Each structure stands twice: as C-alpha cells, then as structure tokens.
Amino acid sequence: MATTAVPTTESRKSPTTETAQPVEREVDVPTQNDWSTPQAMAIPKEGYFKLEKGRYGAIYPRTPSNYGFSVIAKVKPGREQAVRDYGKTIEAAVKGAPNVLAPLKLHYLRWVLFDVGSGLHFMYQGIFDTDFDKYIEDAVALFNATGVTTVFTNLEGWPEDWRTNNPAVIGFFREHQAPSFLEYGEYPYVTADEIKKALKLKETFSGMLDLMQ
Amino acid sequence: METSPTPELEEIQHFLVSRPAALAARYEFLTFRTPASGRKWLAGLIDKVGTAKAVHPTRLDSRWVTIAFTSNGLRALGVDEDALATFPEEFRQGMAARADILGATGTNHPDNWRGGMGSDDLHAVIILFACDDKERERCRVEHEKYLTQHEGVEVLSTLDLGAIPSKRSGAHEHFGYRDRLSVPAIEGMGDEPTPGSGKRIKAGEFFLGYPDEEGEGPALPRPEVLSNNGSYIAYMRLEEHVGAFRDFLKQHGKTKDEQELVAAKLMGRWRSGAPLVLSPDKDDPELGGDMQRNNDFNYKEMDPHGYGCPLGAHIRRMNPRDTAVNMERRRMIRRGGTYGPALPEDAPEDGVERGIAAFIGCASLVRQFEFAMNVWMNDKTFHELGNEHDPICGTQDGSFDFTIPKRPVRKKIKGLPQFSTLRGGAYFFLPAIKGLRYLSELETS
Numbered sequence: 001m002a003t004t005a006v007p008t009t010e011s012r013k014s015p016t017t018e019t020a021q022p023v024e025r026e027v028d029v030p031t032q033n034d035w036s037t038p039q040a041m042a043i044p045k046e047g048y049f050k051l052e053k054g055r056y057g058a059i060y061p062r063t064p065s066n067y068g069f070s071v072i073a074k075v076k077p078g079r080e081q082a083v084r085d086y087g088k089t090i091e092a093a094v095k096g097a098p099n100v101l102a103p104l105k106l107h108y109l110r111w112v113l114f115d116v117g118s119g120l121h122f123m124y125q126g127i128f129d130t131d132f133d134k135y136i137e138d139a140v141a142l143f144n145a146t147g148v149t150t151v152f153t154n155l156e157g158w159p160e161d162w163r164t165n166n167p168a169v170i171g172f173f174r175e176h177q178a179p180s181f182l183e184y185g186e187y188p189y190v191t192a193d194e195i196k197k198a199l200k201l202k203e204t205f206s207g208m209l210d211l212m213q
Numbered sequence: 214m215e216t217s218p219t220p221e222l223e224e225i226q227h228f229l230v231s232r233p234a235a236l237a238a239r240y241e242f243l244t245f246r247t248p249a250s251g252r253k254w255l256a257g258l259i260d261k262v263g264t265a266k267a268v269h270p271t272r273l274d275s276r277w278v279t280i281a282f283t284s285n286g287l288r289a290l291g292v293d294e295d296a297l298a299t300f301p302e303e304f305r306q307g308m309a310a311r312a313d314i315l316g317a318t319g320t321n322h323p324d325n326w327r328g329g330m331g332s333d334d335l336h337a338v339i340i341l342f343a344c345d346d347k348e349r350e351r352c353r354v355e356h357e358k359y360l361t362q363h364e365g366v367e368v369l370s371t372l373d374l375g376a377i378p379s380k381r382s383g384a385h386e387h388f389g390y391r392d393r394l395s396v397p398a399i400e401g402m403g404d405e406p407t408p409g410s411g412k413r414i415k416a417g418e419f420f421l422g423y424p425d426e427e428g429e430g431p432a433l434p435r436p437e438v439l440s441n442n443g444s445y446i447a448y449m450r451l452e453e454h455v456g457a458f459r460d461f462l463k464q465h466g467k468t469k470d471e472q473e474l475v476a477a478k479l480m481g482r483w484r485s486g487a488p489l490v491l492s493p494d495k496d497d498p499e500l501g502g503d504m505q506r507n508n509d510f511n512y513k514e515m516d517p518h519g520y521g522c523p524l525g526a527h528i529r530r531m532n533p534r535d536t537a538v539n540m541e542r543r544r545m546i547r548r549g550g551t552y553g554p555a556l557p558e559d560a561p562e563d564g565v566e567r568g569i570a571a572f573i574g575c576a577s578l579v580r581q582f583e584f585a586m587n588v589w590m591n592d593k594t595f596h597e598l599g600n601e602h603d604p605i606c607g608t609q610d611g612s613f614d615f616t617i618p619k620r621p622v623r624k625k626i627k628g629l630p631q632f633s634t635l636r637g638g639a640y641f642f643l644p645a646i647k648g649l650r651y652l653s654e655l656e657t658s
Contacts, residue, residue, distance in 0.1 A: 053313050055303070055583050103538045134588045137580055138539050141427065164431050166580065167301070 039064040039188040047179025054133030056170050064185030068127040073176045075120040079154035083113060083122055086151040093146055100146055104139055105129040107192050122155055129191040136170050217424050219401045220416045224442045224645040227268035228279040229419060229546045229574040230402060235277065235342035237349040238374035238550050240570065243366055244334040245289040248657045250365025252290055256653035264646060275348045279340040280649060281446055281641035283307060286336030291655040299434040303579045304445055308638040314583055316591025316608045321635035328370025330637030335369060338641055346375060372570055374550040382502055386551055387453040387567050391486035394507055395532060397544040409509035414544050418576055420444055425576060426541045442645030446572040447582045450637040451606060453569065456562020458632045478617050479604045481526030493521035511535040519618040524596040527605040530589045545581050546574040568633065578640055606633050
C-alpha cells in the first residue's frame, strides 16, 4: 500500500497542463500514460521481464491492469465451510468500516474456491495499485488487524507461527503466487484514486448542470 | 492491560540507548584470521563495552566502546551454520549482496566501496566515541597496542569522525543542516517523545527478545544467549559532495535567501532545523532548536499538497508521519557522525572526502532499514512523484527530478545532481553483554 499524500491534480500527469514526458522504461512494454487505448501485456513465465530484486524476491511489473496477485493454495480437508463463512465476515467488516481495506489501494478482490480433481483450492486474486513487494508487510498487518489472516489458517502450507513470523507469512504469499502470463486493461494503468476522482468530478459536474436547468 | 517487560539495561550495549556527550569517534573495521584470535581479542574488551545502564549522558565518562559483528564475523568466531541459519536472511546475505534492493547502484555500488567494505573478510566493527580528539587519539594508540598482542586480528580500515565546528547550536552535517532532530522514544527507557514524534515505541522494535508493535515479537535467533537483547545495525558511509551542493543552491537561487529556501525545500527543514510545514516562508532558528516544537507537525492536515514541505523532500520521505500506515513498525535509531574536514564557506570543492558515517539500529533490517531505503528513499513512485529519488541521500545520476509544489505553477528541477555517494556499508549484529561473552567463550570443534 502506498504512502498517501493527498492526491492532487498536480502530482498526476495531466495532458492539458503539461507536455507529456517520456515514461522511463527498461523493457519494451506498452506505454503507461495513455488510458484511452486498451492494452494487453504478455508476461514471461517468470512473471517479470527483467529480474529486479525486491526485499522479499523478484518484483513483478506494473501491467495495463496495474499490480496484483493470484494466490492459490489447497484447502485443508474439511475446511470448506470455514473458508466460505469468511465471505460473510469480510462483507460485514467492510460494511462496518468501509475504508478498512483502503490502505491496500485495491481495485478488486476475488475469492474463489474450486476443485478440478486435485482437491479443493482457494484462490485469492487481487488487483491493486501498489507494488506487492514494497508494501507486503503493511498488507499482512492489515490482514492481521481485520482478521482476514485467519482464513488462511485453513490453507495447507500456512505457517503455524504466523502470528510472530512475518517473513514466513510473506514467504507463503510469494510461494503461492501464480504470476499472470497475460494481463489486459480496457483503461490501462489507471489507478483507483484516479477513477474515483474522475467519477467525483462527473458527479459534481452533473449536479451543477442539474442546478442550471 | 499487559505491560511490557523492562529492557535489561545492564545487558544491552549502550550504543542505541544513550547518546553520550562525544565530539569525536573512530570506527575500526576488523577481520579475524583465526577464531581463537578473534575470541581472545573480544574477551579482553568486554569489560570496556558500555552498557545502557552504565552510560548516561550526564555521567563524566570520556570514552564509549561498542562492538558488533557481521554474519561472516559470527562464523569466524565459531558460531556454527545451524545457529547462523536462524538469523534473518538479509543479515546473513549482508548489505553488499542486497545493494540493488537498497538502490545502491552506479557509483554507489559495492564494486566501488573501499576499506574492506562489502568483503567477506569484514568481521567486526569496534566503535569508539570519545569526548574529544585527544581522548580518541589515546584510545587509538591503546587499541593499536592491544592488537599487537592479538596476532590474527587485523584492521581492514578505519574512519575518524569529528563534530563540525559551527557557530550555531546543535550537531550539523557538512551541508549545514542541523542533525539529530528526530529520535524515537522507547518504552521502558524513560524517554519522553517530543511533541509530534508519535507515541513511545515498544522495545522489541529495536532490541530482540521483547514485544514489538505487532505482538510478542519474532522468535529469537539461536542460541538465545547470543541474540537476546541484541540489535541489528546497518552501517552507511555517505560521502557528501558539498561543492556540488553549494553550486546547485547558487544555480537555483539568486540571493542568499533564495538559496536558503532551495536548501530547505530539498530537506523539508531550514538548515536551522525549523520545519517548512511550520515555517514555510522564512527561517526560524529558534523554532529549529526547540525540541518541544520542531517535530510538532503532520502532513495530511497541515501540508497535504506539499506547498510548504515538498512531497519528495528528504524528511517527508524518511518519515512520512501521518501519510503512511504502520509508521511505528518503521522507526529506527541512527547513531554516528560526520567525517572529513568541513569545507569552509565560499571555498571551492577540494576533492577531499567528507560525509556522514552512521549506524542505523533496528530489530529487523528488512522491515525497517531496507524498507526505508527501498520504498522511501529510492522509490521513483513514492507519493506518486513518478521520477524522483530522495534529493539529499538518494541515488542520483542526473536523470531524476525534484518537484517543488508552488502556486500558481509548480517548479520542477530536472536532472538533479548527485549530492551524496554511498562509499561503504555493512550489516552488523550488536550483541548484548551476555552475547559478547558467549562469543568470546565459544569453542571451535
């Protein structure tokens, strides 16, 4: 999750007030500053184009659908209902405190249970706006504080000493992360904050038009 | 409510706890050619190591000794591989191996480090703080003599440090900024946080074996007698390019006042220490020196857009205060000082190396120190800035910007010069007294 300066129009690239700056790129990937052209990105098997080491391992690139992960792990036998019940728990937590997950800078979360013949698996897929490696400790702290972590105790391979062993928890997420080989963005590289700002502007503008009638 | 155990001050080395009235220091970086020689050297020095209990700022000692070891150093003294494997991976790998993660690239890269820094032969550092140069010299001679009795313990390099004489009060670094303004207060150590510095931080954030801000704290590396009450310290020798810095100020400020403002924008504080958030337009030296006021500010409410303190200014990066979460898990204790001669005002760059050589203490190098380097100092996307690193200490190669928010139009400085270069660094473990004794009494099978 990013450090949050209150976002300003100044801190973002705005094509009307500033000449477009070339975006520094180390590999030949689609440009990042054109939200109006849908983009797809095929990603090498490793999950990255060029190995860039983060504190806990390779850093995954930002793609047209921003950052994200797909953590897949096998559910311990007999724990399906316990996992499903967490759907309600998280729903209630967000209802009670709508900003509880805000520090994660999320767009969407998808929690899926599936069995393709090798036992029940849990997939936790998140799309967000910050680098997984950089803010992983903050995410784990938030999972702990909101009780999200306890759902993971139903998964095989989850470290038993998760309460005191942060590196092991981070290791679990990294080991169970399945990198995408293709990501697509209809409005590429747009952050959730930018979308919310645009919608707010639209709302304000449309309210103003209503008043003018 | 649960109360945290009181830190064992008679066990913990004083280094991260008490800041004595020292004006000089010397670091000696050592290698042990044989385990026995290292242990014998250590055994004879343990009594000279000051504990947090014995060393007190008001007491009239005149020298303060600290000893710490790299992972290779622990191995060289005879700590076995099974035990070493219980220490965190980042400590075992060492700073040089993780230079990319820290952003230490280009001229900052370990390939360019000297004095045995980054080498597997670097085993220990003995840190001496002394009341003055004379006392430091006496200690230097004494340790030199001591080393002649310990064949097999060799000095890889040394560094002398001294306070920069200044007309202004307080400690300053070579660029002229007042230093040592943000110091975390630790639970059980009797410190009172200064206004705006946040709450007291649990001892486990700095010393192993205590509850930390998340809970009971991680399991101790083994054997516990070695790790309990210990800390990790990251060493950084940062050369400051004073000539380039002053040229930059002149280039971007016509008058003295304008130059001072540019200097303040880079740091987030005037050189007096006065924070821009509280005094955005002109310096306020009285505020700068007043510890009851000079940290009493936040960013989210008081300066959200960075019109006072730019979003990418050094202090805003290294302590984003209320604009980041889990700040209490990122605090560190910095110890050290300046080295090299001060460059007189208006003197041209003389090519002599000068800078800051500091140790950053914490309980987790990866979560505290490396986070600060990787995410705050050298992350281009910090605060969505896009193409900036820390302007003072970050890795600069002329390709990054520095943005100064301003009405009606912001000022963007392109191609910021390199004001500092990492000349060396290492990760050390700072054992407590029992840990030192354990190491000195190890037997090699």
